[in-house]
Amino acid sequence: MTAQVQEPEVKSGAAGAKKFPGWDSRKYNYFEPKGRKATHYEDMTVDVQPDPERYLLQDWIISFADGTPTYSKDWTKLKSSDWHKFRAPDQEWERTHYQRQSTIVGMIKNVVDNARKSGAPARFDPRWVKILQDHLGAYKHAEYGLGKATMQAQRYGYTQMINNAILTNSSYKLRFSQDLTLYLSEIGMDLPVFDATAGKTHWMEDPIWQGVREATEAVMGATDYLEQYFATNVVFEPLVAELFRSGFIMQMAAAQNDFATPAVVSAAEADYEQNLANSVELFHLLAQDPEHGEANRQVMEGWLEKHGTLCVKAANQLQPVWSQPRVKVAQFNDALAAASNRLKAICAEIGIEVPAALTATTANDTQPAAEA
Amino acid sequence: MPDGLTLNKIIAQKGISIGEAARRVADLGWTPSYVQEAMTFPTDYKISKAPKDPMKQVLRSYFPMQEEKDNRVYGALDAALRGDMFRNVEPRWVEWMKLFLAIIPFPEISAARSMAMVGRLAPGDDLRTGFTMQMVDEFRHSTIQMNLKKWYMENYIDPAGFDITEAAFGKCYATSIGRQFGEAFVTGDAITAANIYLTVVAETAFTNTLFVAMPSEAARNGDYALPTVFLSVQSDESRHIGNGHSLLMSILNNPDNHQLLERDLKYAFWQNHAIVDAAIGTIIEYGTTNRDKNKESYAELWHRWIFEDYYRTYMLPLEKYGIKIHHDDVHEAFDRIVKKNYVHKVAQFFSAGWWANFWRIEAMTERDFEWFEHKYPGWYDEFGAWWENYAKLSKPGNPPITFVDTGYVYPHRCWSNLVPCLIREDIVVDEVDGEIFTYGHEVDRWTHKVAFQGEYQGRPTPAMGRFSGHREWESMYHGWDLADAIKDMGFVRPDGKTLIAQPHLSFEEKDMWTLDHVRGYEIKSPLITLRGMTPEQRDAHIAEYKKGFKVHKI
Ligand SMILES: [Fe+2]
Ligand SMILES: [Fe+2]
Numbered sequence: 001m002t003a004q005v006q007e008p009e010v011k012s013g014a015a016g017a018k019k020f021p022g023w024d025s026r027k028y029n030y031f032e033p034k035g036r037k038a039t040h041y042e043d044m045t046v047d048v049q050p051d052p053e054r055y056l057l058q059d060w061i062i063s064f065a066d067g068t069p070t071y072s073k074d075w076t077k078l079k080s081s082d083w084h085k086f087r088a089p090d091q092e093w094e095r096t097h098y099q100r101q102s103t104i105v106g107m108i109k110n111v112v113d114n115a116r117k118s119g120a121p122a123r124f125d126p127r128w129v130k131i132l133q134d135h136l137g138a139y140k141h142a143e144y145g146l147g148k149a150t151m152q153a154q155r156y157g158y159t160q161m162i163n164n165a166i167l168t169n170s171s172y173k174l175r176f177s178q179d180l181t182l183y184l185s186e187i188g189m190d191l192p193v194f195d196a197t198a199g200k201t202h203w204m205e206d207p208i209w210q211g212v213r214e215a216t217e218a219v220m221g222a223t224d225y226l227e228q229y230f231a232t233n234v235v236f237e238p239l240v241a242e243l244f245r246s247g248f249i250m251q252m253a254a255a256q257n258d259f260a261t262p263a264v265v266s267a268a269e270a271d272y273e274q275n276l277a278n279s280v281e282l283f284h285l286l287a288q289d290p291e292h293g294e295a296n297r298q299v300m301e302g303w304l305e306k307h308g309t310l311c312v313k314a315a316n317q318l319q320p321v322w323s324q325p326r327v328k329v330a331q332f333n334d335a336l337a338a339a340s341n342r343l344k345a346i347c348a349e350i351g352i353e354v355p356a357a358l359t360a361t362t363a364n365d366t367q368p369a370a371e372a
Numbered sequence: 373m374p375d376g377l378t379l380n381k382i383i384a385q386k387g388i389s390i391g392e393a394a395r396r397v398a399d400l401g402w403t404p405s406y407v408q409e410a411m412t413f414p415t416d417y418k419i420s421k422a423p424k425d426p427m428k429q430v431l432r433s434y435f436p437m438q439e440e441k442d443n444r445v446y447g448a449l450d451a452a453l454r455g456d457m458f459r460n461v462e463p464r465w466v467e468w469m470k471l472f473l474a475i476i477p478f479p480e481i482s483a484a485r486s487m488a489m490v491g492r493l494a495p496g497d498d499l500r501t502g503f504t505m506q507m508v509d510e511f512r513h514s515t516i517q518m519n520l521k522k523w524y525m526e527n528y529i530d531p532a533g534f535d536i537t538e539a540a541f542g543k544c545y546a547t548s549i550g551r552q553f554g555e556a557f558v559t560g561d562a563i564t565a566a567n568i569y570l571t572v573v574a575e576t577a578f579t580n581t582l583f584v585a586m587p588s589e590a591a592r593n594g595d596y597a598l599p600t601v602f603l604s605v606q607s608d609e610s611r612h613i614g615n616g617h618s619l620l621m622s623i624l625n626n627p628d629n630h631q632l633l634e635r636d637l638k639y640a641f642w643q644n645h646a647i648v649d650a651a652i653g654t655i656i657e658y659g660t661t662n663r664d665k666n667k668e669s670y671a672e673l674w675h676r677w678i679f680e681d682y683y684r685t686y687m688l689p690l691e692k693y694g695i696k697i698h699h700d701d702v703h704e705a706f707d708r709i710v711k712k713n714y715v716h717k718v719a720q721f722f723s724a725g726w727w728a729n730f731w732r733i734e735a736m737t738e739r740d741f742e743w744f745e746h747k748y749p750g751w752y753d754e755f756g757a758w759w760e761n762y763a764k765l766s767k768p769g770n771p772p773i774t775f776v777d778t779g780y781v782y783p784h785r786c787w788s789n790l791v792p793c794l795i796r797e798d799i800v801v802d803e804v805d806g807e808i809f810t811y812g813h814e815v816d817r818w819t820h821k822v823a824f825q826g827e828y829q830g831r832p833t834p835a836m837g838r839f840s841g842h843r844e845w846e847s848m849y850h851g852w853d854l855a856d857a858i859k860d861m862g863f864v865r866p867d868g869k870t871l872i873a874q875p876h877l878s879f880e881e882k883d884m885w886t887l888d889h890v891r892g893y894e895i896k897s898p899l900i901t902l903r904g905m906t907p908e909q910r911d912a913h914i915a916e917y918k919k920g921f922k923v924h925k926i
Contacts, residue, residue, distance in 0.1 A: 014458035018879040022532035022865035030539035047538035055542025059841035101435035144400040155488035221407035
């Protein structure tokens with residue numbers, strides 16, 4: 001008899017069931033983590049969009065008619081000695097993005113439901129209601145425009161980290177434009193007089209809003225994706241968006257008996273903090289680039305001048321809005337000064353100069369005395 | 373409390389209907405008058421009719437719904453670990469996930485990028501919410517798949533191959549086939565890429581095989597994680613299909629587009645077939661240990677999903693708009709799967725070049741043979757000897773099967789879809805811009821020479837893309853020693869010598885091939901070789917190639 005005693009074969013597919021070369025190689029090992037250890041975000045993101053200079057042996061295999069490959073460094077004027085260095089400080093991947101977005105959605109829903117349940121909109125100052133209808137109603141289109149611009153821009157970045165940061169930026173902007181739209185529609189149902197279409201009319205026709213619309217369209221119309229990203233977060237947000245959201249809505253609302261609107265609008269402030277952190281990190285890297293830093297700073301300063309000029313004009317055209325509430329608890333000049341300081345602080349972090357024309361922010365020094 | 377008066381009704385307040393909400397959200401758009409929007413995505417299509425949103429959704433209901441889906445996915449992954457899933461998982465299956473999950477996150481994120489393109493080109497703002505959701509969905513798919521892959525790497529017995537995943541994606545001859553798929557979503561004519569190729573064909577026709585058939589097979593192999601993730605991914609697809617169909621209807625509206633549409637449906641259907649069926653067909657049929665004769669074969673699944681569901685209910689109805697549908701291509705694709713053994717030939721090829729892989733392929737055994745013969749009569753006669761040889765040569769010390777005289781002829785590669793020209797009689801050789809190219813089929817030749825050009829049937833198509841890059845993998849390593857090429861690709865384990873790929877599933881160190889075992893064999897590019905021939909030699913070579921081969925037992 002040849003009773004061969006076979007060793008019981010390890011029949012497990014689990015880690016550690018057997019030791020052999022490579023059995024414990026349990027980390028993605030093809031990129032340099034930014035910190036000591038790779039974060040989960042880095043593992044989900046880095047190198048998913050390939051690069052012929054890293055691992056793409058066969059190069060990009062489809063091109064546009066003019067020979068431009070699937071991804072090209074030429075889609076922005078900025079240059080980098082290492083595009084792959086950037087990591088988004090907010091570390092978003094799908095799970096954190098949905099968690100954050102749905103927390104915001106839930107927060108807004110609670111605020112709006114409770115406000116409406118307690119009959120709050122009916123207690124808003126009537127002049128304030130008209131301001132929400134006309135001006136917050138107009139402003140929501142700016143958010144939408146920037147959402148579209150960043151959605152366009154996320155196609156063009158040279159790495160997955162850049163594109164995903166721009167993608168989530170777009171997701172936040174488009175959500176917020178819808179938050180405002182639906183919020184206004186809902187409080188409108190509780191109010192005797194409210195025209196939900198008035199905002200768009202003001203956006204398209206009211207001289208107060210034409211500067212903002214022009215500045216928004218300039219971002220949408222830019223063909224350099226990093227110009228779009230820069231103009232959105234470095235220029236438009238502080239000079240126009242925060243100016244209006246923080247410097248007007250958030251500060252004025254309470255005095256007009258409105259506790260709901262600031263809660264809705266505050267979501268955008270928090271969104272912006274993240275998007276700002278991501279963009280400052282990216283533009284700082286590019287401004288300090290050992291090879292291209294100086295040229296990059298010049299390009300960015302050019303964008304700052306182009307979009308800054310439009311945004312300062314837009315901001316100044318908004319000035320009459322500050323005079324409209326019955327109870328005036330905030331001054332346009334203060335808001336504009338804060339916006340200007342914010343811009344300076346952001347640019348200082350990036351490491352670029354703010355052109356003199358943009359620091360002399362106000363067109364007129366005094367608030368118009370006359371009110372409609 | 374009076375009948376019918378519930379707490380819910382007492383506190384309920386007037387809300388706007390979902391239709392009204394979607395309408396107001398769509399009204400956020402306007403026509404710019406100060407600065408025109410950037411026109412950066414080229415297309416030769418003309419779209420003037422604004423597409424309608426069939427789904428009527430807003431983002432505030434989307435995010436919580438997706439978060440909930442995520443919670444179920446991550447909960448199930450935790451449960452799988454608590455249930456010790458990996459103790460019973462079939463390594464034959466998980467090995468193929470090294471290939472599949474190296475490929476798929478890139479096409480997914482490319483789909484997110486392509487939403488920029490359709491978002492820009494679709495007139496009006498009705499579909500913007502749909503495109504936004506799809507953009508975020510595809511970001512979800514890409515990163516959730518990276519997460520699944522990391523989870524396999526952390527918990528499966530052999531992590532090698534998962535650990536280099538995105539680097540491997542850039543180097544491997546098989547992943548570049550998947551890259552052709554992903555790049556095709558975002559490059560060239562924007563409508564061809566982002567609407568027809570991605571949505572109208574890949575998502576509408578082929579995601580069922582990818583995201584429904586694969587999970588079923590995973591479950592049969594003790595893998596409960598992949599189904600959790602991929603069925604969740606698939607649940608987003610109906611939205612994407614809706615987006616694509618809506619835009620397609622706008623495109624159809626202009627008869628001037630019909631010629632381009634016919635071209636693109638032909639190209640996209642054929643190439644999706646060539647690429648997706650090669651990859652998913654092989655993984656489902658050869659990555660499984662389940663040989664239940666009652667389950668559907670890939671050919672049967674294809675017939676149900678692609679032929680019955682897609683071709684009959686989606687493609688054929690387009691004829692009533694005056695679009696010419698290429699029925700012959702659909703029938704031919706099906707014939708290639710049932711009669712010409714396309715999937716089996718791809719599996720054979722993957723195993724022939726096992727040393728260039730970053731996953732393991734084990735030999736098929738008697739049990740497998742019986743099932744294949746049952747589902748594909750005649751299978752054993754054509755492939756039995758191959759797999760018996762493969763088993764025989766699977767231990768180190770043998771020459772790699774590629775370099776043993778088994779009768780197998782190393783294939784040419786298709787310049788269009790990058791899968792080798794495995795159905796030998798279908799190979800086509802042609803000249804484009806003064807260079808010789810090989811193609812797997814006449815439609816592939818047409819794709820390169822006719823479709824991807826600046827003019828189509830006399831009509832200028834300035835937006836159409838071009839094939840570029842080093843599309844034949846072998847030419848990158850022409851004249852290289854196998855060991856040097858493998859090292860160059862980085863497909864070596866951390867000890868610096870043991871190959872990641874192995875032609876078996878043994879986890880004994882003594883059974884594992886090292887660089888030394890594969891040194892002394894030279895890689896040759898079939899294309900470079902063919903181009904080096906005289907026209908007469910070339911004709912003779914191709915005539916011989918078309919005759920095919922018969923593998924004999926060694
Ligand atoms: Fe997807
Ligand atoms: Fe999709």
